[in-house]
Amino acid sequence: MGWTANDIPDLTGRRAVVTGANSGIGYCAARELARHxxxxVLACRSEQRxxxxxRRLTSEVPDAQVTLRLLDLADLASxxxxxxRYGDEGGERxxxxxxxxxxxxxxYTRTADGFEMQFGINHLGHFALTGLLLPKLLATPGARVVSVSSGFHALANIDPGDLNSERKYGSWTAYGRSKTANLLFIHELARRxxxxxxDLVAAVAHPGYADTNLTYASARMGDRRLFEQLARIGNRIVAQSADAGALPTLYAATAPGVRPDDFIGxxxxxxxxxxxxxWRAPWTLNDVAAERLWxxxxxxxxxxxxxxxxAG
Incomplete structure (x- = not known):
């Protein structure tokens, strides 16, 4: 029997922010952190969702201490x-x-600031958020930053001359590049x-193949109904649950012995x-590439x- 959510230590007094916490892995991770x-703070783009x-989380964990705050990672102003707001409300830790x-x-679409959507949300939005919250993290002994990447990072290395995929765009290639960027970001953050x-641990996690709304949402954005249907079939046959998919994130976030720049899956x-x-692709450990991306x-x-x- 491997590590489960029951192994999460007591987190009383700890403060956490989870982006994209309204569904899927983010929701499951936020719920288990609150349960312990x-x-x-559930950082979500949609106020309704x-x-x-x-409402759902507090019905599952009645004594949960959770707060909704709006965050659109496709808009640096947000x-x-x-x-x-976190700095004004969240205290020092x-x-x-x-x-x-x-x-x-x-x-291919662009964020409010003109970045290619996947690179803008998956990497740049989180890069900015982490940097802006860094003083709070550094002031909190034992703090952690966990970025969620994907096994699909192996599809593509970043192209430093075309970070926004302006010369050539492939949706899966761009996704792989954005997930590689997640790994390079944490690699460089850990070095610095x-x-x-x-006293800060920066690590990365990936869920494997988990049954979440991410696949369906991407299919709907492109009006790719066949892709959505195939994804639903694959999720029923192959995928693990969102709860199981959240375990690598929760492990990286709470387990003792997690090392800087660990990649948990x-x-x-x-x-x-x-x-x-x-396992991770060798290019995600390239110091020069990580510093250039930073x-x-x-x-x-x-x-x-x-x-x-x-880091030098």
């Missing part, structure tokens, strides 16, 4: 507003930031944290099973990580 005593998630929200294999000896071929350290991300978002200089 954490005060959780977020409110429904709070990211800044969320971070400011932030024990856990789970960068979970994302889109997958969508047609170590360079200043800060399901045990069996990276598809399903209890959480363990996972510099480009600072320029594109205007968010600087004060106190975390280049």
């Amino acid at each position: 005593g954490a005060r959780v 977020g409110t429904e998630a709070v 990211v800044r507003a969320f971070a400011k 932030l024990d856990l930031l789970v960068n979970n929200a994302g889109v997958m294999a969508v047609p 944290v170590a360079a200043v000896d800060a 399901p045990r069996w071929q990276g598809w399903r099973g209890s959480p363990v350290r996972s 510099s480009a991300s600072e320029q594109l978002t205007g968010v600087r990580y004060e106190g975390l200089a280049a």
Whole structure:
């Protein structure tokens, strides 16, 4: 028997933020964090879906301490507003930031700031959010940042000369690049944290193949009904539940012994099973590529990580 949600330690007094917490893995992770005593902010784009998630969560965990706050990762103004409000309301501590929200294999569209949608939401929005909340994280002993990547990161390395896929766009290639960016971001964050000896662990997780709304949402955005039907069939036959898919995230967020830059995923071929350290593509450990992506991300978002200089 591997690690389960029952192994999560007591989180009483801890504060957590989970992006994309209205459904799927984000919802399951937020619920289990709250079940074990954490005060959780559900950071959601839709007020209606977020409110429904709070209602559902508190019906499952009656003593849960949860709050809904609106966050649109496709709009840097929304990211800044969320971070400011957390700073005004959240006190001095932030024990856990789970960068979970994302889109997958969508047609070419742009964020409010003009970035390719998958790169903008999956990477740049979370890069900006983490940087803006960094003072709270660094002020909290034992804090963690967990970004949710995917086994599909192996589809593609980033193209530093075309981060926004303006020259050529393939929906799955762009998704793979955005998930590679998640890994490179945490790799560089972990290096910079170590360079200043800060008490912060940055790690990555992936859910394997989990039955969530992510696949269906991407199909609807592209009006790809056949793809949606095939996804539903595959999810019924192959996928593990969203609860099981959330376990790698919860492990990275709470288990003792998680190391900086760990990549946690399901045990069996990276598809399903209890959480363990996972295989990752070699290019996600490239220091030069990670630093270049970091510099480009600072320029594109205007968010600087004060106190975390280049690791050298």
